[in-house]
Amino acid sequence: MIKAILIINNHGKPRLTKFYENYSIDKQQQIIRDLFLLVSKRPERACNFLEVDDVFADKDTKIIYRHYATLYFIFCVDSNESELSMIDLIQTFVETLDKCFENVCELDLIFHIDRVHYILDEIVMGGLVLETNPAIVVSNYEMANKLEKSENPLMAGFQGVIQSIKPK
Amino acid sequence: MSMKLRDLIKTVRSCKTAAEERAQIAKECAAIRTAIKEEDVEARQRNVAKLLYIHMLGYPTQFGQMECLKLIVSPSYSDKRIGYLGLMLLLDEKQEVLLLGTNCMRNDLLSPNQFVVGISLCALGNVCSQAMARDIAPDVEKLLTNTNPYIRKKAALCAIRILKKVPDLIENYMPKIKALLSERNHGVILTALTLIIEICEIDPTQIEQFKKIVPQLVRILKTLVHSGYLPEHDVSGITDPFLQVKILRLLRILGEHDPETSDIMNDMLAQVATNTEGSKNVGNAILYECVQTIMSIESERGLKVMAINILGRFLLNRDNNIRYVALNTLSKVVNTDIQAVQRHRNTIVDCLKDPDVSIRCRALDLIYSLVNESNIRVLVRELLNFLLISDSQFKPELVAKLCIVTERYAPNKRWQVDTILRVMSIAGNFIPDEVPSNLVQLICSTPELSSYAVQKLYLSVQSDLTQQPLTQVALWCVGEYGDLLVADKSQLPKEEEGLALNVNEGQVVDLIEAILKNSSTNQTTRQYALTALIKLSSRFSQSILGRIKSMIDQFKIHINLELQQRACEYSSLFAMDLKTSVLDRMPAVEKTEESPMPPKPTYGTNTPSPSQGNGNVGTPNQHNNNSANNNSKFGSLLEDLNSPAPQQQQQQQQSGTSNMSLLEDIFGPAPTAQSPPFGSSNGNNRQQQPQQSASSLLGLMGDLTVSPQQQALQPQTQPFSCPAYNKHGLNINYECSKPQAEQPQMTLIVMQVSNSNSSPVTNLSVKAAVPPYLKIQLLPPSGTTVPPNDSGEVTQSVKILNTVHGQKPVLLRLKLDFTLNGQTISEITDTPLPSQF
Known part of the structure; x- marks a missing residue:
């Protein structure tokens, strides 16, 4: 199972944080800091795996990360996941982002964090892999976007009214 | 009107200091709270979106939890989307507030819109609590057979969360799960496999049930392997590697400890292992999973050898990731077929030279488990070569492992002494604490080696005074066996002594003086040096005693209390009759429990008797008495050199x-x-x-x-x-x-x-x-x-x-x-x- 997915930039600023296990806010920030320190120290040619004992609550944690331009994509998984498959999954995730944002860059993630979350939720759900085909994810993403745009923006204003009419 | 999300992000990003950022966030949070209080419906979606950003930066956002719930009840999809997103990130299953949303989420599960159902399932799959799981379980169960694959796959993963929370619901789900496997949609098959794997983990008694599906799994795998090019599922030339990996994993769980089931998959595993092309990561991911499955199930021996050879091939790969998993897996399987792994020994040793520290650590672990009596000499030579060039953060572990294998598999004592000495002279400061003591004990218990060891140590220390543990052992040995060091070695057969060092007493004392004066010598080593000097005073000739005494006397005013005390005591010991028996040679430890091998009498022809030496008056009888309880005394003696043992304060002499x-x-x-009627009239007495x-x-x-x-x-x-x-x-x-x-x-x-x-x-x-x-x-x-x-x-x-x-x-x-x-x-x-x- 995947415990957490993080995107951190070269300066240690989190750009996406998603935890699939319960951690307090402080613990989450601690994990982000610790992992960034570990990952940013490693040379580019080094392998993409790390075993950490003390960052997460339990010892059974592997870190699989990749560095793309200004961003580190970090997946924290337990021993049930295959390291090599995770590498491929990161690749899938990045490819999908790239298609959805057309040449994704750090700024896209900063200003559209909700969309990044949405895309991620189409790939990983509850810490388990949901879909690995970027084409399917992208088409779902676009359909959902269309749906959102087609909605009458005024609808939101009537929300309270509709709520009261709704049968219990 | 509060600022836009985009503006908030820009403002926060332009903050120059952390304090500035905190102030900005606090201001914004206050504005959001006001908006919440005023029931500002229009700003709700934007406020939650802002809170998501603020949450990511690590600030508290609990006050926005209710807003998320209000958003998910909105009929608008975009409101719901942000609402559910907030629900997943700002809330967790422990929040009571979450229960308030249960009803709405159930309604959304029944929505005709697949995206509304999708986000609701996703949120439930991420955060639902036990109570909620019971409530929604029947709905999710129904969704498993929904006509829309988009909903089916999400329902399968959501079901995992439910079953983890309420395991007794597994039975209800079983019939539907099997139907999922006959799907055509790969996404659904993948999630169904995940669901089965998780069920096997939650309730291992279900594994038996699932064994029936093995032929079906093999069929799916076969189709994938032999499908040829399928554009919609192709990932760099391989058809749906994720699905293949998942199937292999499930096969592993089902085939473990079951020869019959393993038999069904043997052929297919061999096909995967031979047909998968390993030039890219995706192919290797499949091979890696396949190897793990082969090694875990009751597969044929030939297949296992093939699997280990795949790992051997991985070791030659240029991609560090592949080599890492290969080393990792080899360490896990090394015990199942050590011969097959030994064949790749040279490749593994080469990995020690890799610039990547993770690879080196893995390789070291693996080599460590490969060492046995027959290859110890070769492997230790490699490790020693590696020790010379390895960086300092890696040395402690390497040194520790070297010492362990040397002690465990040494072919003979002399080799063991040589190896440990070499380790100590290369990286003495990284040596674990017990190693010097063990070495001293080894030398002490092997009298035939003491002359050789003391000469060897003398030489090593002469060339390098800075390795503290080495210096300490050397000082101990010089103190104990100083007489052997300066003895005339010309009469001894060469092959038994190995070295024929011509040292005189003056040179030995020179060396100790140099150690005492060296700035890198620590206080513990100086204590050893003082003890060595006093010991030498009973082994060396009268002519040098004056010099030894004056060297000890120099420390009588030393700033370090321990050294000063030692110097004073030793100095007064000089005048005592008891001296010779106190300074007697430590008796040989004939047999110790810690020592893995009994001493070999190979060099025993010319064993020096313990009482041999200058001025040694100890009787052999006494030595025999001593050797039995020497083991524990020995430890306390070494301790004693470092610090006064408190229990000995009781003993008075x-x-x-x-x-x-x-x-x-x-x-x-x-x-x-x-x-009293004391005989003496002297009041003092x-x-x-x-x-x-x-x-x-x-x-x-x-x-x-x-x-x-x-x-x-x-x-x-x-x-x-x-x-x-x-x-x-x-x-x-x-x-x-x-x-x-x-x-x-x-x-x-x-x-x-x-x-x-x-x-x-x-x-x-x-x-x-x-x-x-x-x-x-x-x-x-x-x-x-x-x-x-x-x-x-x-x-x-x-x-x-x-x-x-x-x-x-x-x-x-x-x-x-x-x-x-x-x-x-x-x-x-x-x-x-x-x-x-």
């Missing part, structure tokens, strides 16, 4: 030198009325009392000289009992005996202290003093509290060595301190012993 007059000041003179603060050196001497005698406590002459003291209800009896018939000068007195009062005597301390011609040792008492009404007694043994036996009697003065009924009493008493003692 009285020596008849100038510090006797000092004692008088401590106790004060005994009452004249009780003035009359009231000698022992010193309470026994030094570590004296304790050490006690260890060396007394322990054998302690063993031989069986009295050989009739014990003689006489009353010694009776006052304040406290009664002391002496029981005197001669423990060793051949040593009439030795007397053992056992004091039996009993108490006839109705209340106990506490804090009892007995001190004893003797005239200077007697040597006394007080052993620790059996207790400090004497129970009342004669119901028990405390015993304390005293050993007295009469240097002028037959001419002067044994005299003993006791100083008693005790507390009775809260009152502290101090008494001094003299009792002459019967003349035969």
Whole structure:
């Protein structure tokens, strides 16, 4: 199972944080800091795996990360996941982002964090892999976007009214 | 109107300091709170979106939780989307608020819009609590058979969360799960497989049930492997690698410990292993999973060898990730087929040279588990070469492993000494604490090696003074075997000594002086050096003694207390008769439990006897006595060199030198009325009392000289009992005996202290003093509290060595301190012993 997915930039600023296990806010920030320190120290040619004992609550944690331009994509998984498959999954995730944002860059993630979350939720759900085909994810993403745009923006204003009419 | 999300992000990003950022966030949070209070419906979506951003930066956002729930009840999809997103990130299953949303989420599960159902399932799959899981379980179960694959796959993963929370629902889901496998949609199959794997983990009793689907799984896998190019599922030339990996994993779970089931998959696994192309990561991911499955199930031996060969091929891959998993997996399977792994030994050793530290660590782990008696020489040579070039953060682990394998598999002692010495001279400062002690013990227990070892150590230290553990071991050995070091080696057969070093006493002392003066020498090493010097004083000729003494004397004013104390003690030891026996060679440890192999008598033809050497007066007999309990004493001796052992503070050794007059000041003179019939008229000699603060050196001497005698406590002459003291209800009896018939000068007195009062005597301390011609040792008492009404007694043994036996009697003065009924009493008493003692 995947415990957490993080995107951190070269300066240690989190750009996406998603935890699939319960951690307090402080613990989450601690994990982000610790992992960034570990990952940013490693040379580019080094392998993409790390075993950490003390960052997460339990010892059974592997870190699989990749560095793309200004961003580190970090997946924290337990021993049930295959390291090599995770590498491929990161690749899938990045490819999908790239298609959805057309040449994704750090700024896209900063200003559209909700969309990044949405895309991620189409790939990983509850810490388990949901879909690995970027084409399917992208088409779902676009359909959902269309749906959102087609909605009458005024609808939101009537929300309270509709709520009261709704049968219990 | 509050600012837009985009503006907030820009503002926060432009903050130059953390404090500025905090202030900005606090301001924004306040604005959001106000908006929440004012029920600002229009701003709700934007506020939650802002909170998501603020949450990511690590600020508290609990106040927005209700807003998320309000958003998910909105009919608008975009509101719902942000609402559910907030729900997943800002809330967790422990929040009671979450329950309020259950109803709405259930409604959304029934929505005709697949995206609304999708986000609801996703949120439930991420955060639903046990109570919610029970509520929504029937709906999710229905969704598993929904016509839309987008919903089916999400329902499958959501079901995992539900079953983890409420495992007894598994039975309800079972029929539907099997149907999912006949799907065509790969996404659904993938999630269905995940669901099965998770169920097997939650409830292992279900594994049996799922074994029926193995042929089906094999069929799916076969289609994938032989499908050829399928554009919609192709990932760099391989059809849906994620699905293949998942199937292989499930096969592993189902085939474990089951030869029959394993048999069904054997063929397919062989096909995957041969047909998958390993030039890209995706292919290797499948091969990796396949290898793991082959190694875990009851597969044929040929298949296992094939799997290990795949890993061997991985080791040659240029991609570090592949090599990492190969090494990792090899370490796991090394015990199933060690021969097959040994074949790749050279490749594994090459991985030690990799620039990537993770690879090196894995390779080291693997080599460590590959070492055995037959390859130890080759592998240790490789590891030593590697030790030379490895960086310092890697050395401690490497050194530790080297020492362990050397101790475990060494073909002979000499090789072991050589190897450890080499490790110590390359990376001595990284050596684990126990290694120097073990080495000393090894040298000490192998007398045939001591000459060789001391020469070797002498040479290594001469070339490098900075490796502290090495220097310490060398100093210990030079101290112990200094006589062998300077001995004339020309008569010895060459093959037995190996080295024929021509060193004279002056050079040895020069070296110790150099060590003492070197700035990188630490205080512990200096302590070793002082001990070595005093030991050498009994092994080297008279001509050099003056120099040794002056070197020790230099430390009498040293700023380090331990060194100063040591120097003072050693200096006074110089003048003592006892010196030679105290400085006797440590007896050989014949056999130890820690040592994995008994000493080999290969070099035994010319074993130097322990009593050989200059000025060594120890009797062989004593050595034999000593060797039995030497093991533990040895440890305490080494400890002793580093710090005074507290329990030895109890032991007191009285020596008849100038510090006797000092004692008088401590106790004060005994009452004249009780003035004893001590033979001497010299006032100074009359009231000698022992010193309470026994030094570590004296304790050490006690260890060396007394322990054998302690063993031989069986009295050989009739014990003689006489009353010694009776006052304040406290009664002391002496029981005197001669423990060793051949040593009439030795007397053992056992004091039996009993108490006839109705209340106990506490804090009892007995001190004893003797005239200077007697040597006394007080052993620790059996207790400090004497129970009342004669119901028990405390015993304390005293050993007295009469240097002028037959001419002067044994005299003993006791100083008693005790507390009775809260009152502290101090008494001094003299009792002459019967003349035969």
